[in-house]
């Protein structure tokens with residue numbers, strides 16, 4: 050079990066007062082205090098964990114966000130930012146003594162700037178909402194998490210989310226130009242804008258993937274790309290996951306960067322086929338989905354080359370999309386994978402380690418051993434092109450020991466990823482879920498460096514505490530010397546120019 | 547000047563941990579002139595960290611000591627038909643002046659660590675991302691002498707804060723880097739550049755936007771006013787559009803772009819080799835004029851980063867403003883208008899009179915925002931990088947202190963005053 054920070058009973062006792070204070074600068078309906086209404090927000094997509102928040106606030110303006118933040122800092126009240134609530138790592142799991150700062154009302158697209166190839170949007174706009182709004186211009190926003198219907202761009206920034214197309218087009222961090230954010234003291238700052246490479250420290254890069262620990266994102270400027278002229282997807286059936294892994298490497302080292310390259314094991318393929326009836330091959334041990342995009346001439350040429358490479362790796366099954374409907378159908382199955390696998394067991398636990406690609410066969414074999422050892426079924430659907438695994442541990446939480454076994458197995462799998470030179474999480478974030486494994490990947494020195502960085506933004510540790518970092522070392526422990534108005538004390542006599 | 551030249555992380559850590567005064571960090575020395583001078587009498591020479599640690603072409607990654615020469619890294623990758631996609635330029639002339647030909651004739655001592663520390667990217671930045679986007683991980687030592695690893699060797703990694711992003715572009719003020727892990731990408735099979743004449747800057751940048759918003763995959767886009775075009779060996783001002791990709795795709799895509807833009811004037815289609823050389827010169831800043839060796843004039847060079855569609859208007863305004871002084875202004879646009887290299891040439895007296903930093907930065911704010919960075923100036927200028935708003939300046943100082951509380955590493959390199 051993961052232990053959350055000690056609950057401050059005084060704050061809970063003051064719930065009504067705090068809510069009343071918020072109503073002084075927020076419309077009454079934007080402050081949610083009743084137990085029933087708070088329960089709506091009690092979990093994110095890591096639904097094994099539930100905790101109704103102290104109160105929920107739904108600001109509509111940046112000024113309101115700033116007032117909320119300043120109020121919380123003055124009164125030392127914790128804040129949990131929330132976007133669409135689709136975090137798979139418990140990133141937006143509320144705290145009993147924390148205000149849930151929900152960005153649902155920040156749902157407007159402020160500007161579509163075709164000539165500068167960007168859009169300025171509020172953080173509560175959904176990922177897909179952006180692409181839909183600019184589709185008529187032939188443009189789109191590239192990162193496409195499978196949750197894109199529901200997740201918010203603010204959440205994407207906080208998690209540095211990826212998607213099936215990030216192999217070629219990059220993650221959130223490679224596709225945003227600027228943000229506006231509110232710091233814990235209520236000050237509003239802008240990082241970047243419509244220009245590139247803002248100069249100074251890359252705080253935009255730091256904010257991306259910071260899981261709500263450093264500030265509230267209140268506006269995002271996203272980069273838009275032209276939709277490719279054509280895209281074709283291929284389904285490729287292979288005799289083993291090992292051969293499929295090798296085939297993935299061979300495609301990339303031939304100099305081909307597909308728009309997406311996914312790998313599914315037999316359990317997943319069969320579950321998806323049963324659920325979505327797309328016509329996936331049922332008799333292959335592994336199936337790749339490879340998408341190539343670009344101009345028609347280029348795509349046809351590359352489809353041919355991928356086919357050759359796959360054949361030489363023992364591929365026994367090929368299907369190539371010839372219409373857009375067919376291409377979408379191929380992907381529909383992949384995007385529905387979690388839902389389909391959800392039919393096999395009442396609960397699943399989705400892991401997200403990232404590994405060097407060459408270690409895939411070794412990792413998959415060891416994972417199978419581990420799964421057998423814990424008596425649980427693990428399905429594998431993953432972003433093979435970039436080595437980002439999504440082992441799905443299937444279990445039934447009504448048996449308490451199964452949740453525990455699933456969590457232990459999950460931890461073992463993630464440690465395995467670190468052991469082969471990979472990392473705990475490729476795109477879903479550490480959240481509260483993988484928090485206690487951070488010591489496995491980072492040295493105490495590295496963790497204290499990251500904690501000091503957190504202190505530079507949030508000295509009282511009020512923003513999303515209990516997430517990402519195992520220990521809540523207090524900033525004061527790092528010595529006042531370090532932070533005395535940002536001025537170094539060791540050589541006060543030195544000229545700083 | 548005391549010099550320390552550690553060759554292992556442990557030695558480096560000890561040097562920093564036991565330091566009682568700040569250091570200037572150096573390696574190849576090609577970009578020492580970038581940023582503020584550091585007033586200190588100790589040098590931390592990192593050239594000992596110069597070995598390629600790992601190159602796995604199949605995994606598309608390369609990890610090398612931070613002081614590995616960029617030229618040897620490029621050669622290593624080229625042998626496997628791979629590249630650093632952000633095409634780091636050679637800024638020796640931009641930063642130091644003198645003769646371009648002479649700089650070209652000397653080997654470039656730039657190191658990969660210096661490229662990362664300055665987040666320096668070439669023309670391909672437009673589509674392929676900046677240096678920071680290719681950096682997967684680093685090893686280094688912070689100002690407390692602690693050995694720190696950030697990021698890793700995998701492309702997808704959201705475990706903890708993205709420290710590589712913060713370290714890229716931090717000008718050695720946070721961590722002394724010992725090792726970097728970078729994405730390597732397949733070199734494009736083929737390329738061309740379309741040179742389109744007969745358009746003004748505003749029209750040219752708008753045309754580049756139309757091309758970029760089409761599915762024909764434009765890789766780089768620049769607009770050269772006549773003077774810059776002449777330096778590139780072209781007869782008149784022109785838009786440059788670079789297309790890269792598989793050989794069979796180049797011609798149909800070029801045709802489609804020309805048709806899309808309904809080009810009436812002359813178009814040149816450059817062969818791959820010529821195209822590569824041209825973009826190298828664009829990225830290196832070589833299309834700005836150089837001073838004659840005997841000239842009594844002086845030169846100031848700025849880099850402006852702005853919203854692409856504001857760039858032409860901004861430059862019209864700056865040309866008007868600077869016309870009041872006795873100065874020669876040259877410029878050209880890269881990154882589809884988003885980046886402008888600007889040169890001012892004048893007598894020492896006229897350059898001393900002009901408040902170029904103020905004029906340029908005010909004009910940028912009036913044209914949709916962005917920032918200006920001073921690359922070279924004969925006179926002392928207090929703000930080399932865009933000055934920060936007070937709350938951001940305070941935050942920046944706190945970030946600096948979280949890595950280097952005693953301000954030992956390149957203090958003042960970026961902002962002079964706030965120790966970062």
Ligand SMILES: Cc1cc2nc3c(=O)[nH]c(=O)nc-3n(C[C@H](O)[C@H](O)[C@H](O)COP(=O)(O)OP(=O)(O)OC[C@H]3O[C@@H](n4cnc5c(N)ncnc54)[C@H](O)[C@@H]3O)c2cc1C
Pocket residue numbers: 093094129130131132133134135136137139140141152172193194195196199200201202203204205206207208209210211212213260261262264265266267387476477478513
């Ligand atoms: C079915 C399913 C499929 C998924 N597929 C993918 C996938 O393919 N790729 C992928 O990367 N992820 C995927 N995810 C994970 C999830 O959708 C992403 O992490 C997403 O970015 C979360 O966005 P959200 O708006 O729901 O954020 P939330 O869950 O509400 O919050 C996520 C984190 O962001 C913080 N946060 C939210 N908004 C803000 C803000 N405005 N300012 C500061 N901090 C904020 C929260 O505190 C929290 O730490 C999937 C999830 C599900 C349920």
